[in-house]
Amino acid sequence: MIFKQPVQFVQHHTQSELLKVPNIDSDYEDDDLTNSPVQLVARDEVQTTFDxxxxxxxxxxLDLGSGRSRAEFLTQYGHFLDQMTRMNGESFLHVVASRMAHSTLIRYVVRKKRHLLHHKDTSDRTPLYVAIEYKNDAFVDAVLKEINDMDLDLLLRERCExxxxxxxxxxxxxxxxxxxxKLIRKASDITLSTSDNNGLTPLHLAVDYDRSSASQLDIVRALIARGGGxxxxxxxxxxxxxxxxxxxxTREKSHRRADGAKAVETSLLELRSGVIEDRKASVGKARRPFDELPVDQNAHRERQSRDKLEQKYFNTQQHNMEAPLRTVRRLEERTExxxxQDIATYADNIRQEIKLCYLRSTFESAPGRYIRDQLAASKFLYGANIRNVNLSFDFSQGPLTISKDSFEESYSHMxxxxxxxxxxxxxTLLQKPPGPAPGSRLAKKLAQTLKQDQGxxxxxxxxxxxxxKxxxxxxxxxxxxxxxxxxxxxxxxxxxxxFEIDTLAWYKSDLNPQTLFNACRGLKEIYLQWSGNMSILKAWGEPDxxxxxENLERVHLVWNAEETSEKSQQVISALEHLQIRLxxxxxxxxxxxxHGAVNGNQIQQRKPIVVDKLEIRASTYGRHANTVGPPNVLANIGKRRxxxxxxxxCIDQFADEIQNxxxxxxDIPALKGDIKVAVVDDGVDIHIQSLQGKVIGGESFDRGSLDGYGTSPYYxxxxxxxxMMADMVCRVCPTAKLFVYKLEMHSNPDGGPRQISAESAALAVMAAVRQKVDIISMSWTIRETEDNYNSISALRDAIRxxxxxxxxxxxxxxxxxxVTEIEYPCFYDRRIFRIGAATADGRVYDPTGNPQHLSFIFPGHSVAPRNPYLEKGLPIDSxxxxxxxxxxxxxxxxxALVLHCIRLGILQAEMEMRQTGRRSSTAVRLSDFEKAKEYYGMRSILRGLGLNEDNQKYLEVWKRLDGPAKRLRSPNGEMTPLEIIAGLARDLVSGIADH
Known part of the structure; x- marks a missing residue:
C-alpha cells in the first residue's frame, strides 16, 4: 500500500498565497529598474532524503529483506533518521506513517530508532497518532509487534493535538x-480514561450517537471491559x-441537525414547486396579449387546440424529467x-450497555476508584436530575399495613x-376493601370458590x-x-x-426451582433460604x-444454623455436594x-456456578398483628391535654377554610403552580394522612442504608x-407542595443529638435551587469544624x-x-430568616436565648401534631x-400561606379584569408577588401581620387572619371566598417597603 506523495510547492503554500503569484505575461516594463538580490529558499535536505x-x-x-541490506541502509541513511524536516518538524516515522505501509521498513526503523515514536511534529502528533489518522494499519501492527506492553501503554497515553x-x-x-x-486491549485504565482538552475520554467519543454501529458497540464494550475509569x-x-x-x-444534537436538514429540503422542494408553477403561469401569461386580439371563431378554436397541444407537451416533458428523480429520491429516502433506524438501534444498545455497566458497578468496590453508589449513579445518568428520576424503590421500612388508595396517592409523584x-x-399487609356481610349469599359463594392452597x-x-410505572x-x-x-x-x-432481574433474594424457605425458572429465568445471582431439607438441596442441583x-453464575445459600436440624459438618458436606452437582x-x-454445534469453537460456553457457603441469616418476619401501636400509647391518645x-x-381555623x-x-406561568417548599431534613414519612398527595418530589443524600445497597429513601x-417538620409546614399552608431532601446523619461522639453531614446539606440545598422552589425550610444547625471545612464551603456556595x-x-x-455565630445556615447571611421558639403566650422559649439575634419567634414549646399519625403501621407521634x-x-x-394568598389575589384581579374590562387601583399585581418572594418583601409582610408590643418578634397572626377566617366560614353572600382572600392579600402587600 502506497500513500499519495504530495507536490511540494502546493503542499507548502495556501490558496491565498498561490493567488498572489505574479502573472509573468502582465506589465513588466519597470522590472529592470531595481537591483534586488534573488532570495533562494534553502533546500530541506532531510525532507529530500526521506522522499x-x-x-x-x-x-x-531498496530491499530490506536481508540483514546485510538493512545494515547498508542504516549506514547510508542512519544519521538522517534522527533529524526532522524543516517545514513540519516531522521525523522519518511521521513521513512513513502518512505515506507508506511497508511493514519491514517500519519495524526495522522502530527497532533501531524507538525514541522517534515519542517525537511530536509541529502539530503535536506522534508518528503512531499520524498513522492512526491516516488509517495506516500496517504501521499500527508494526508498532504492536515491536513494543512491549508497558512501553506501548506509555506511547498510547502521549497527549497530542x-x-x-x-x-x-x-x-x-x-x-x-x-x-x-488491539490498541484498547494494550492500554491501561489510566490511558483509556484520559481526558482531552474538552474533558472527553475515548469512551465519550466512542458513544457519540453518529458513530453508532455494530462495530462501535464492540469498541464500547472493549473500552468498558478494560477499565471503567x-x-x-x-x-x-x-x-x-x-x-x-x-x-x-450527541443524540439530541444529531436529531436537531436532521430535523433542520429536512426543513431545508422541504423548503427547497416547495421553492422548486413554486418555480414550476411560475413556469406554467408564464406560458399562459406570454400568450395573453395575442389572446386579446380580435379574431374570428375558427382562429380562436385553432389557437385553443394549439394551446392544449403545447400544455400536453409541457406536462409530458415535465413528467419525463421528474419521474426518475422521484424514483431516485424514494430510494434515497428509504436508504436514509x-x-x-440502524443508527438508532445500535445507539439504544450502546446507551443501555453504558447504563447497565455503571449501575452494576455500584454494587462493587474497587481500590482507588471514585465512590459509585446510587447518588453517583443518579448524577451519571441524569446530572442535576430535575425530574427526580428514582433508581430504586426501597419499601423495607414502609408501613406494616397500607391501603391501595393510600399507597397510590402517597407515591403517585414518583x-x-x-x-x-x-x-x-x-x-406488608394490603388492606382490602370491605367484603360482603358474613353469611350473605356473596360471602358463601366466595368461600366456595376459594382455593385451598391460596395464600x-x-x-x-x-x-x-x-x-x-x-x-x-x-x-x-x-x-x-x-x-x-x-x-x-x-x-x-x-x-x-x-421483569428482567439480575439478582433475586426472596426470603422464602426452599423456593421451588420451577418457580424460579417460570418467574425470572435470566437470573445471574440468587439468594436461597434453606430450611435444612436435604431433598430440596438435591432438587436445586439437578439438571432440571x-x-x-442459563445465566446463573452464583448461588448464596442462606440459613439459620440454630434452626437447621442437621449437624454443621453434614450441612457443609451437603453444600459441597451441591457445588459439585451444579x-x-x-x-x-x-x-x-x-456435540450439537457445527463448529465447537463458536459456541457459548457456560461458566461454572459458584456456591457461597455458610451464609447465616436471622429468622424471617412473622405475621404481624394488625394494630396501630402499643396499647399504652393508644390509651393515652384520647387523654392528652x-x-x-x-x-x-388561629392558623388551624384559617387553614381549614383556605384549602377549600x-x-x-x-395562563400566567408564575401563577400556574402551587407554592413549592423544600423540606431539608431526615426524610419524610409520606404515608401519613396529612401529607398524602402533597409531596411531589425529592431526593436522598443519605448514603447510609440498612442493607448497604442504596441510599436511605427520602420517603x-x-x-x-x-x-413532623413537613406536617407543620402543611398545617399552616395545606395547599403547599413539598420537595423532600434527606440529609445524612451521623452519631454524636459526645452522646448528644445526631450530627448532620455538611456535604449532604450542600447537595440538598443545591438540589432545591435547581428545582426552583419558593421556600427552603432548614430546621437544623451545623457547626464549622476542621473536618467539614470543605463541605461548609460548598454549603455556603449553595446558600449563595x-x-x-x-x-x-x-x-x-x-x-x-x-448565638454562637459559627452555626450554619443562618450564620452565612442576614437574609436568612433566623427563627426561634416561643411559648404559647408569645414569650421567648428559654433555650432560644436573646430574641434580638433572631428574625422572628414562632410557637415552639409543647407543640403536638394537630392529628396524631394514625396511619396503620406507622409510628404514632402524639x-x-x-x-x-x-x-x-x-x-x-x-x-407559603402568604404567597398563596397573594397568588389568589392576583388571580381574582385577573378575573375582574376579564369580566369588567378594568382593574382596581388597589388590586394585587404580579409585581407584588415577585416582591413578596424576596427576603425584604417577605420581612415587611410578616411584620405587617401584627408584631406584639413586648419583644417585637412574635407575630400575632390573629390580628390579620381571624376576620377573613370568620367570613370564609360564614359567608354572607356579599363577597365570594376569592374576593375575601383578595382583600386579605391587598392588606398584606400594602406593608411591603421598598428596599
Whole structure:
C-alpha cells in the first residue's frame, strides 16, 4: 500500500498565497529598474532524503529483506533518521506513517530508532497518532509487534493535538475495528480514561450517537471491559457531562441537525414547486396579449387546440424529467431511513450497555476508584436530575399495613428509570376493601370458590404498580417474606415474570426451582433460604433445577444454623455436594452444546456456578398483628391535654377554610403552580394522612442504608423529625407542595443529638435551587469544624445560589441559648430568616436565648401534631415537642400561606379584569408577588401581620387572619371566598417597603 506523495510547492503554500503569484505575461516594463538580490529558499535536505528512501522502496530499488541490506541502509541513511524536516518538524516515522505501509521498513526503523515514536511534529502528533489518522494499519501492527506492553501503554497515553492520545485518535478517525480493539486491549485504565482538552475520554467519543454501529458497540464494550475509569470523568466543553449524558447530548444534537436538514429540503422542494408553477403561469401569461386580439371563431378554436397541444407537451416533458428523480429520491429516502433506524438501534444498545455497566458497578468496590453508589449513579445518568428520576424503590421500612388508595396517592409523584438498581419490600399487609356481610349469599359463594392452597399475594399489587410505572429491569430484588404465611409460588411468579432481574433474594424457605425458572429465568445471582431439607438441596442441583437458569453464575445459600436440624459438618458436606452437582450439570450442558454445534469453537460456553457457603441469616418476619401501636400509647391518645395556643388555633381555623378556596385557571406561568417548599431534613414519612398527595418530589443524600445497597429513601424519615417538620409546614399552608431532601446523619461522639453531614446539606440545598422552589425550610444547625471545612464551603456556595435565585430561606436558631455565630445556615447571611421558639403566650422559649439575634419567634414549646399519625403501621407521634426546629417549619409554612394568598389575589384581579374590562387601583399585581418572594418583601409582610408590643418578634397572626377566617366560614353572600382572600392579600402587600 502506497500513500499519495504530495507536490511540494502546493503542499507548502495556501490558496491565498498561490493567488498572489505574479502573472509573468502582465506589465513588466519597470522590472529592470531595481537591483534586488534573488532570495533562494534553502533546500530541506532531510525532507529530500526521506522522499528518496520512500521512492526507492516504491521502485523496489531498496530491499530490506536481508540483514546485510538493512545494515547498508542504516549506514547510508542512519544519521538522517534522527533529524526532522524543516517545514513540519516531522521525523522519518511521521513521513512513513502518512505515506507508506511497508511493514519491514517500519519495524526495522522502530527497532533501531524507538525514541522517534515519542517525537511530536509541529502539530503535536506522534508518528503512531499520524498513522492512526491516516488509517495506516500496517504501521499500527508494526508498532504492536515491536513494543512491549508497558512501553506501548506509555506511547498510547502521549497527549497530542487537543490533548488527545492515540486511543482518542483511533475513535475519532474511525480506525479499523480490529486495530482499534488491539490498541484498547494494550492500554491501561489510566490511558483509556484520559481526558482531552474538552474533558472527553475515548469512551465519550466512542458513544457519540453518529458513530453508532455494530462495530462501535464492540469498541464500547472493549473500552468498558478494560477499565471503567472513564465513567468517573465529566466533560468541560460542553460542561459537566458524564459518558451517558454525552451520548444523549450527541443524540439530541444529531436529531436537531436532521430535523433542520429536512426543513431545508422541504423548503427547497416547495421553492422548486413554486418555480414550476411560475413556469406554467408564464406560458399562459406570454400568450395573453395575442389572446386579446380580435379574431374570428375558427382562429380562436385553432389557437385553443394549439394551446392544449403545447400544455400536453409541457406536462409530458415535465413528467419525463421528474419521474426518475422521484424514483431516485424514494430510494434515497428509504436508504436514509434504513440507516437512521440502524443508527438508532445500535445507539439504544450502546446507551443501555453504558447504563447497565455503571449501575452494576455500584454494587462493587474497587481500590482507588471514585465512590459509585446510587447518588453517583443518579448524577451519571441524569446530572442535576430535575425530574427526580428514582433508581430504586426501597419499601423495607414502609408501613406494616397500607391501603391501595393510600399507597397510590402517597407515591403517585414518583418517576422511575426503566432500569432500577435495587427494589426491596418488607412483609406488608394490603388492606382490602370491605367484603360482603358474613353469611350473605356473596360471602358463601366466595368461600366456595376459594382455593385451598391460596395464600398471601399482597406483593403482586406493588410489583404491578412498578410495571405500570414503566419499570422493566431490576438489578437486585430483595423480599422479606412472612415465615408463617409466605407468598404462594403462583404469587411469586405473578410478581416477577414481567421483569428482567439480575439478582433475586426472596426470603422464602426452599423456593421451588420451577418457580424460579417460570418467574425470572435470566437470573445471574440468587439468594436461597434453606430450611435444612436435604431433598430440596438435591432438587436445586439437578439438571432440571437451578442449572436451567442459563445465566446463573452464583448461588448464596442462606440459613439459620440454630434452626437447621442437621449437624454443621453434614450441612457443609451437603453444600459441597451441591457445588459439585451444579458444576456437573453445567459440564453436561456444555458437552451437549459442543456435540450439537457445527463448529465447537463458536459456541457459548457456560461458566461454572459458584456456591457461597455458610451464609447465616436471622429468622424471617412473622405475621404481624394488625394494630396501630402499643396499647399504652393508644390509651393515652384520647387523654392528652394540649396546652391552649392562640397562634395555632388561629392558623388551624384559617387553614381549614383556605384549602377549600378554588384556584382559578390562568395562563400566567408564575401563577400556574402551587407554592413549592423544600423540606431539608431526615426524610419524610409520606404515608401519613396529612401529607398524602402533597409531596411531589425529592431526593436522598443519605448514603447510609440498612442493607448497604442504596441510599436511605427520602420517603422514610430516619427519626421522625422531618415528618413532623413537613406536617407543620402543611398545617399552616395545606395547599403547599413539598420537595423532600434527606440529609445524612451521623452519631454524636459526645452522646448528644445526631450530627448532620455538611456535604449532604450542600447537595440538598443545591438540589432545591435547581428545582426552583419558593421556600427552603432548614430546621437544623451545623457547626464549622476542621473536618467539614470543605463541605461548609460548598454549603455556603449553595446558600449563595439560593439567595441569588430569590428563594426564601428559613433556618433554625440554636436551642443552646446564646448565638454562637459559627452555626450554619443562618450564620452565612442576614437574609436568612433566623427563627426561634416561643411559648404559647408569645414569650421567648428559654433555650432560644436573646430574641434580638433572631428574625422572628414562632410557637415552639409543647407543640403536638394537630392529628396524631394514625396511619396503620406507622409510628404514632402524639407527643408534644419543643424547639426552634418546629418554629422554623411553622415560619416556612406561614411564608407559603402568604404567597398563596397573594397568588389568589392576583388571580381574582385577573378575573375582574376579564369580566369588567378594568382593574382596581388597589388590586394585587404580579409585581407584588415577585416582591413578596424576596427576603425584604417577605420581612415587611410578616411584620405587617401584627408584631406584639413586648419583644417585637412574635407575630400575632390573629390580628390579620381571624376576620377573613370568620367570613370564609360564614359567608354572607356579599363577597365570594376569592374576593375575601383578595382583600386579605391587598392588606398584606400594602406593608411591603421598598428596599
Amino acid at each position: 528518496e528512501i520512500i521512492s526507492k522502496i516504491c521502485n523496489k530499488t 487537543n490533548g488527545r492520545n492515540s486511543i482518542h485518535a483511533a475513535i475519532q478517525h474511525s480506525l479499523n475495528k480490529d486495530c482499534t480493539l 472513564a465513567f468517573d470523568k465529566y466533560t468541560t466543553n460542553p460542561p459537566d457531562l458524564s459518558v451517558y449524558e454525552y451520548h444523549n447530548y 431511513m434504513s440507516q437512521e 418517576v422511575f428509570d426503566e432500569t432500577l438498581r435495587y427494589v426491596s419490600f418488607r412483609p 398471601p399475594n399482597d406483593l403482586v399489587f406493588f410489583f404491578n404498580w412498578l410495571h405500570e 414503566k419499570v422493566r429491569h431490576m438489578l437486585k430484588v430483595v423480599v422479606y417474606d412472612v415465615e408463617d404465611a409466605p407468598h404462594t409460588d403462583a404469587a411469586i411468579e405473578d410478581c416477577l415474570r414481567k 433445577g437451578l442449572p436451567r437458569l 458444576n456437573q450439570a453445567v459440564g453436561e450442558i456444555n458437552a451437549a452444546r459442543r 394540649l396546652q391552649p395556643n392562640r397562634w395555632l388555633e 378556596v378554588k384556584v382559578p385557571l390562568t 422514610i424519615s430516619g427519626g421522625g423529625h422531618g415528618t 445560589a439560593a439567595l441569588d435565585a430569590n428563594i426564601l430561606l428559613f433556618g433554625a436558631a440554636s436551642d443552646k441559648g446564646a 407527643e408534644e415537642k419543643s424547639g426552634s426546629s418546629i418554629s422554623t417549619a411553622l415560619a416556612a409554612g406561614l411564608a
